[in-house]
Amino acid sequence: MASGFHSGLEPARQDYPEVTHVSHGYGHQYNQQPPQPYYSQPYDPPAVPAPKLEPSATPAPPPSSYGGQTVASPFNSDAQPVAAQHEPQSGTGRTIFGCSLLVFILSCIVAILSAAVIGLAAATGIESQRASSASSSLAALSASVASAASATASAPGTTSTAVGVIDDGCSTNPSSVDKTLYTSFSLLGALKFTRYCDKDAPNDPLLSLFTANFGTCMDACAAYTKYVTPDMISSGNSTDANATCEAVSFIPAWTNKLTAERGGAPGNCYLKGGPQNETGLKDPDIGVDCHAAIFTPGA
Structure with a gap:
């Protein structure tokens, strides 16, 4: 062995094509068969279908540390465009x-x-409540006055606090009022009147009206003398002394207009002409209390 070769034998390759002896004689054609594989193939291998690629379940990309969302790789089949978040x-x-x-x-x-x-609604409710309260108070007051007037009308001479205020006390304490003086309003002449409890002044009335109480009835008599009488005399309609208010008859029960209407009375205060004096007074015959007062000049 030459020194340039490796020691040992190298196995010969077995995949060379088989060599066929060919005769080079005349009359023979050169025939060469295609090479055959070294290993025989007793049967054809079955066709194996290509594996089907299925989309892999790629997990959603993690959120980006810069506030957005990581976009999937364009090479991934599951990649979808991500809409802008803001x-x-x-x-x-x-x-x-x-x-x-x-x-x-x-x-x-x-x-x-x-x-x-x-x-x-709240304001309306408050106003409605106030109106209802006022109506209730007025109804209670009217009922009280009506009750007092009715009691006086049904039983003459009975005492009542409300009526006692209206008639200066003639109903509650006549002895302290009877034949005492009353001075009318100063701007109406401050005329003097003598009061008589449970009496009625004679003569037809010059005027009938509603007054708050016995005292204002006498004030009305003084006003009539101050204003109406001079006008009547100056116009020539009357020169008679009867044109002057000389007395009044006051009926406290008729201060209530409903009671007065039921009794057919046009007022609770009646202004009377003269002459008037104590002996001419008469007892009331109208079924309710009546008090009189006579103008007393120089008293």
């Missing part, structure tokens, strides 16, 4: 407290209208 909103899409601008404005309008309705 798109600028138009004016109509603005939200306030989680509501759209239009819904927020409508809610404010409804709240204002509701507050106005509630306030109006």
